[in-house]
Amino acid sequence: MSRPSLSALIVARNEEARLPDCLASVAFADEVVVVLDRTTDGSAALARAVGAVVLEGAWALEGERRNAGIAACTGDWVLEVDADERVSPDLALAVRRVIGESGFAWHQVMVDNYxxxxLLRHGWAGSFGTTSVPRLFRRGAKRWRAQRVHPGLDWVGRQGPRIEQGALVHLVDRDVSDMLRRLDKYSSAKAADLLESGDIGSLAGNLRRFVSRAFKSYVSRKGYREGAWGVLLAFCTAAFPLLSYLKARLEPERHGGRR
Known part of the structure; x- marks a missing residue:
C-alpha cells in the first residue's frame, strides 16, 4: 500500500517577507498550494520558484478563500499553515507518522505563539489566540463557514487525538503596537459579520463577556505567568467582542451596515 499523500496549504496576502521561511518549513509535503488574496507583492513568484501551486484571486470572506485553497489541494491529507507560521521539524515528523496510521478525519496540532x-505560552484564549488548532485533516473533512474573521468550521468524520509532538511556530505579533493593530483589524471585520447576521448583541452582554474573557485569559489560562504581557493579552482577549459590538453599534455605516 502506498503512503498517504500530503498537501500543505498556505493562505496569504502580501507576505513576501515571511513567505520564504513558511514555504521552507512545509517542503516535506508532497504538494504545496499557496492561495494569494488580493496580493500585489512578489509572493506569487516566490511560491512558484519552489514549485508550489499558486491560486490568485480576491475573496471578501476568509472562509471562502480558505475553502478555495482546500478545493485546490489534491493530497489525501491537508495541513493548513498561515504565512506567519512555521512547521517545526518535530511536527513535520509527527504529521507524516499520523497520516500513515490515523483512522480519524482530523487532528489538532500544538501552537507556540511569539x-x-x-514565546508566550500562557493566556491565549477566545478568538484572540490559541495553543492548539485543527489544521491536519483528510481532504473533504473540513469546510470553513462564510465569515470574515475566525470563521466557524463544519466537519465530516471523527476527531482524532491531538498531536503533542512539535508545534506550529506562530509569529503572531511583532510588538505591542502590532498586537493592538490586530485587535483593531479583527474587531472591524467582526463588526461587519455582526451587522450582516442582523444580531449585534447587547452592551450588557458584551460587558459580561469582557469580564469573563479577561478572567479566562489571565486566571484560567494562567496568563499571570507571563507578567505584564499576560495583562496585555487578557485585555486584548476581553476587548475583542466588546470593541466589535461597539463598532457595529456606533459606526455601522463604516462596517457594512446602516443606521
Missing part, C-alpha cells in the same frame, strides 16, 4: 522574540 510576540517578537518572546
Amino acid at each position: 510576540v517578537g522574540d518572546r
